[in-house]
Amino acid sequence: MKLKIKNFNWHAGKPVVFLNDKTAKRMNVFVDDRVAITSKTKVYAIVDIFPKLVKQDEIGVSHELARILKLRTGVVVEVSVSEMSDASFLIKKKINGEELSQKELDLIISEIVHNNLTEAEIAFFTAAEKINGMNFEETISLTKAMIKTGARLKFKGKYVADKHCIGGIAGNRTTPITVAICASVGLILPKTSSRAITSASGTADVIETISEVELPLKKIIQVVNKTGACLAWGGSLGLAPSDDKIIQVERLLNLDIEPQLLASVMAKKISAGAKHILIDIPFGRGAKVRDLEKAKSLGRKFLRIAKRFDLKMKVTYTDGTQPVGNGFGPVLEMLDIIKVFQNDGPQDLREKSIYLATELIKLCGIKDANRKASEALASGKAYEKFKEIINAQNGKDNFDEKIKNLKLGKIVRVIPVEKSGQIVRISNKGINSLCRILGTPETISAGVYLHKHLEKVKKGEPLLTLYAESQVKMKDALKFIKEFKPIEIE
Amino acid sequence: MKLKIKNFNWHAGKPVVFLNDKTAKRMNVFVDDRVAITSKTKVYAIVDIFPKLVKQDEIGVSHELARILKLRTGVVVEVSVSEMSDASFLIKKKINGEELSQKELDLIISEIVHNNLTEAEIAFFTAAEKINGMNFEETISLTKAMIKTGARLKFKGKYVADKHCIGGIAGNRTTPITVAICASVGLILPKTSSRAITSASGTADVIETISEVELPLKKIIQVVNKTGACLAWGGSLGLAPSDDKIIQVERLLNLDIEPQLLASVMAKKISAGAKHILIDIPFGRGAKVRDLEKAKSLGRKFLRIAKRFDLKMKVTYTDGTQPVGNGFGPVLEMLDIIKVFQNDGPQDLREKSIYLATELIKLCGIKDANRKASEALASGKAYEKFKEIINAQNGKDNFDEKIKNLKLGKIVRVIPVEKSGQIVRISNKGINSLCRILGTPETISAGVYLHKHLEKVKKGEPLLTLYAESQVKMKDALKFIKEFKPIEIE
Numbered sequence: 001m002k003l004k005i006k007n008f009n010w011h012a013g014k015p016v017v018f019l020n021d022k023t024a025k026r027m028n029v030f031v032d033d034r035v036a037i038t039s040k041t042k043v044y045a046i047v048d049i050f051p052k053l054v055k056q057d058e059i060g061v062s063h064e065l066a067r068i069l070k071l072r073t074g075v076v077v078e079v080s081v082s083e084m085s086d087a088s089f090l091i092k093k094k095i096n097g098e099e100l101s102q103k104e105l106d107l108i109i110s111e112i113v114h115n116n117l118t119e120a121e122i123a124f125f126t127a128a129e130k131i132n133g134m135n136f137e138e139t140i141s142l143t144k145a146m147i148k149t150g151a152r153l154k155f156k157g158k159y160v161a162d163k164h165c166i167g168g169i170a171g172n173r174t175t176p177i178t179v180a181i182c183a184s185v186g187l188i189l190p191k192t193s194s195r196a197i198t199s200a201s202g203t204a205d206v207i208e209t210i211s212e213v214e215l216p217l218k219k220i221i222q223v224v225n226k227t228g229a230c231l232a233w234g235g236s237l238g239l240a241p242s243d244d245k246i247i248q249v250e251r252l253l254n255l256d257i258e259p260q261l262l263a264s265v266m267a268k269k270i271s272a273g274a275k276h277i278l279i280d281i282p283f284g285r286g287a288k289v290r291d292l293e294k295a296k297s298l299g300r301k302f303l304r305i306a307k308r309f310d311l312k313m314k315v316t317y318t319d320g321t322q323p324v325g326n327g328f329g330p331v332l333e334m335l336d337i338i339k340v341f342q343n344d345g346p347q348d349l350r351e352k353s354i355y356l357a358t359e360l361i362k363l364c365g366i367k368d369a370n371r372k373a374s375e376a377l378a379s380g381k382a383y384e385k386f387k388e389i390i391n392a393q394n395g396k397d398n399f400d401e402k403i404k405n406l407k408l409g410k411i412v413r414v415i416p417v418e419k420s421g422q423i424v425r426i427s428n429k430g431i432n433s434l435c436r437i438l439g440t441p442e443t444i445s446a447g448v449y450l451h452k453h454l455e456k457v458k459k460g461e462p463l464l465t466l467y468a469e470s471q472v473k474m475k476d477a478l479k480f481i482k483e484f485k486p487i488e489i490e
Numbered sequence: 491m492k493l494k495i496k497n498f499n500w501h502a503g504k505p506v507v508f509l510n511d512k513t514a515k516r517m518n519v520f521v522d523d524r525v526a527i528t529s530k531t532k533v534y535a536i537v538d539i540f541p542k543l544v545k546q547d548e549i550g551v552s553h554e555l556a557r558i559l560k561l562r563t564g565v566v567v568e569v570s571v572s573e574m575s576d577a578s579f580l581i582k583k584k585i586n587g588e589e590l591s592q593k594e595l596d597l598i599i600s601e602i603v604h605n606n607l608t609e610a611e612i613a614f615f616t617a618a619e620k621i622n623g624m625n626f627e628e629t630i631s632l633t634k635a636m637i638k639t640g641a642r643l644k645f646k647g648k649y650v651a652d653k654h655c656i657g658g659i660a661g662n663r664t665t666p667i668t669v670a671i672c673a674s675v676g677l678i679l680p681k682t683s684s685r686a687i688t689s690a691s692g693t694a695d696v697i698e699t700i701s702e703v704e705l706p707l708k709k710i711i712q713v714v715n716k717t718g719a720c721l722a723w724g725g726s727l728g729l730a731p732s733d734d735k736i737i738q739v740e741r742l743l744n745l746d747i748e749p750q751l752l753a754s755v756m757a758k759k760i761s762a763g764a765k766h767i768l769i770d771i772p773f774g775r776g777a778k779v780r781d782l783e784k785a786k787s788l789g790r791k792f793l794r795i796a797k798r799f800d801l802k803m804k805v806t807y808t809d810g811t812q813p814v815g816n817g818f819g820p821v822l823e824m825l826d827i828i829k830v831f832q833n834d835g836p837q838d839l840r841e842k843s844i845y846l847a848t849e850l851i852k853l854c855g856i857k858d859a860n861r862k863a864s865e866a867l868a869s870g871k872a873y874e875k876f877k878e879i880i881n882a883q884n885g886k887d888n889f890d891e892k893i894k895n896l897k898l899g900k901i902v903r904v905i906p907v908e909k910s911g912q913i914v915r916i917s918n919k920g921i922n923s924l925c926r927i928l929g930t931p932e933t934i935s936a937g938v939y940l941h942k943h944l945e946k947v948k949k950g951e952p953l954l955t956l957y958a959e960s961q962v963k964m965k966d967a968l969k970f971i972k973e974f975k976p977i978e979i980e
Binding site for chain 1: 518520585587610614616620744932
């Protein structure tokens with residue numbers, strides 16, 4: 001059917017078209033069906049039906065589609081009901097328990113990147129990955145497919161390195177410190193991080209309290225070439241871009257899909273140009289990985305993939321039973337980091353950051369790694385490197401000003417220890433939820449300061465300090481503490 | 491966050507809200523995330539981001555939402571990021587291979603009906619049903635859940651009956667004939683049918699060539715009470731409404747999910763008030779069910795469920811290796827039906843319709859079923875009943891006029907037999923695709939007339955007559971025949 005383009009310049013996040021209800025009826029398409037739009041090129045889009053916005057001879061297109069089609073309002077295109085894409089057949093194959101080849105996974109991932117699969121189809125794919133599993137060769141193929149469909153960075157130097165931590169632990173903001181230490185001893189770290197999904201804040205949210213983090217690829221290369229590292233948000237860079245779309249779907253059920261996790265981490269690191277990779281797997285009650293055995297099983301899989309890609313890798317297994325650091329929430333975590341750089345911060349965060357930096361430096365074949373890492377931090381060399389990176393990302397030397405402007409929530413409430421005893425449990429999930437209730441990550445000044453870890457405490461000592469910008473949120477948070485009891489004392 | 495309602499009165503087919511991009515950023519929500527909207531009641535909706543259509547303090551709502559919320563433009567509501575619904579946890583449970591209880595399936599199905607699950611979440615659910623399977627008790631629970639969440643009809647009389655045919659066979663339009671025969675001997679048949687999904691036309695499409703089929707529930711009851719039967723479209727009636735949403739998702743991959751099929755057929759029949767149910771399972775090469783063994787395995791499952799619900803059921807296993815009837819396409823199939831009523835139609839369609847009617851009449855405990863069915867058709871009694879039903883649905887006696895107005899496509903092409911021999915295969919799928927290429931079901935006058943079945947033919951005899959309203963489509967159809975060869979002669 002010939003229809004006239006009407007460009008709504010609507011950022012739908014995916015290629016969507018609007019059809020008049022009568023047009024839809026004539027074409028026999030329904031909401032969320034797929035149509036093919038042919039002009040110079042052929043693209044697929046998802047249908048929405050909108051009786052008033054478009055006329056019967058029109059097709060309303062989103063910003064994304066107008067860009068892909070390079071068409072303006074008024075141009076006539078051929079619109080037809082789209083058959084199932086080949087990728088759908090392959091997803092069905094995986095649902096039926098068959099193995100997928102490199103070529104087949106290439107097609108699926110490419111179709112995901114090009115928006116030719118709906119979220120429901122991606123859900124079918126990930127469900128099949130989860131339930132039927134993927135063998136080693138499929139995981140390798142998936143990793144390769146994810147790399148191929150994205151941008152790739154390349155840096156000069158022997159020591160291009162990266163780190164990744166399997167999430168789930170509250171706080172645990174080692175990345176800025178570890179990256180600064182490693183860069184200060186000569187490693188190259190094109191580090192990209194994510195924003196919070198379910199946690200109080202992600203590394204990108206924390207860095208954003210003092211720095212630009214949404215850097216274009218060109219700027220990243222510039223910053224890394226100048227300072228040896230970056231601390232950027234990975235979301236818009238186009239490194240393994242299929243990952244964001246798959247994660248968006250997995251999130252719906254909070255699914256952990258192991259082959260997807262393996263392929264996604266590896267594809268991102270390889271795309272960023274890293275040759276030396278440190279994977280940290282915190283384990284224990286309350287962590288994503290429950291015990292050392294499971295952690296080691298995951299670790300072995302990472303190592304096997306790394307070997308295939310000819311990369312050096314070290315996997316560390318660390319304590320995941322309690323939060324790391326004292327502050328939780330973007331500003332609070334940044335304040336912890338600054339204090340560590342000033343040799344005054346939470347001891348657990350400091351030690352873990354040095355440990356990870358040591359392992360990564362060692363992996364690069366540099367001798368005396370532990371002493372070098374400790375000295376870099378103690379001497380202020382790492383802090384200088386951190387300032388340098390942030391200033392480069394901001395494009396001006398405003399680090400001190402940014403730090404000075406960090407402010408905590410106006411509404412403050414100290415929660416004292418209720419009874420003397422031993423703290424036996426601090427729930428990572430509970431601390432994260434508490435922060436979200438107080439307003440993080442949107443309200444960067446909100447969050448929780450944890451005065452104690454798993455230790456002996458006395459009644460009346462401060463246990464938590466809560467920060468918020470809204471009385472309502474503070475009230476909700478107090479209610480949550482009462483009901484959920486994120487900290488247990490015995 | 492407090493936002494002002496802006497009602498776009500947009501029929502999105504699901505509850506969608508529009509947020510300004512800045513508002514979305516402040517709330518930390520992305521396209522396709524879920525938000526909860528609280529006013530007098532709390533509902534969930536899917537987010538789309540639309541910078542220009544709504545202001546920062548506004549939330550644009552679709553028609554569906556405005557109706558559920560009973561709110562007008564300008565009213566202020568509380569909008570918050572919605573956590574995973576309980577149903578999502580249960581879907582995750584099924585993905586992890588656990589069994590779901592009645593209560594749990596009730597919640598999932600209710601959330602599907604109330605639009606609280608996204609299509610991707612429904613895809614996760616159906617994928618888990620498909621891969622992990624569902625045991626008998628789960629299938630029973632699913633059936634009950636589907637019934638509970640929909641409307642239910644009740645008719646007086648001992649012989650409330652229904653039939654269902656597992657699809658996949660081209661033509662096979664027995665329903666109007668069987669229903670008319672059965673109603674003419676005293677059965678009550680509140681028959682609802684679907685439109686075509688992938689076939690040339692569905693029963694509802696065929697009936698619609700001469701009749702209203704989108705009848706409200708009230709009208710259906712009226713028509714059935716008056717004439718003993720109806721031939722309506724089931725889509726908008728709200729009988730087992732979860733089914734439509736699940737089918738919309740299954741369709742994406744053309745998945746056949748057995749527990750879903752069983753529950754869906756049974757729930758619809760029970761909701762329509764049927765106590766005597768005939769299930770026809772065509773089997774053979776080219777049918778949905780490949781062989782008699784598989785057909786019987788499916789049939790046994792139907793019978794077991796029927797027993798649990800205290801229903802009388804007969805399962806018939808019929809030949810599914812070739813199309814039934816001569817005409818394929820809405821008008822062509824209606825013409826076949828009329829001819830059968832006038833004792834002049836395709837013999838295979840006539841015989842199968844009488845056979846199914848006989849079995850259903852027998853199932854109701856009426857003696858001499860075969861003679862009664864044959865006589866009803868031969869005497870014209872069934873035809874009279876059919877006219878009566880159609881006139882009741884139309885609300886006026888315009889049957890003859892409607893029949894007179896049936897027209898076939900202007901562009902006609904006869905395809906002769908290429909070589910003498912035996913027809914060894916007529917592909918159901920091929921015939922259906924050919925019809926779709928010619929324009930069915932949208933173009934009701936388009937389609938295929940099949941002059942031969944699996945029989946001996948001579949070169950030059952007419953094999954197919956094609957009907958279309960567009961030269962382009964006719965050309966595409968001829969190309970398809972050349973490439974695909976839907977009919978094989980040896």
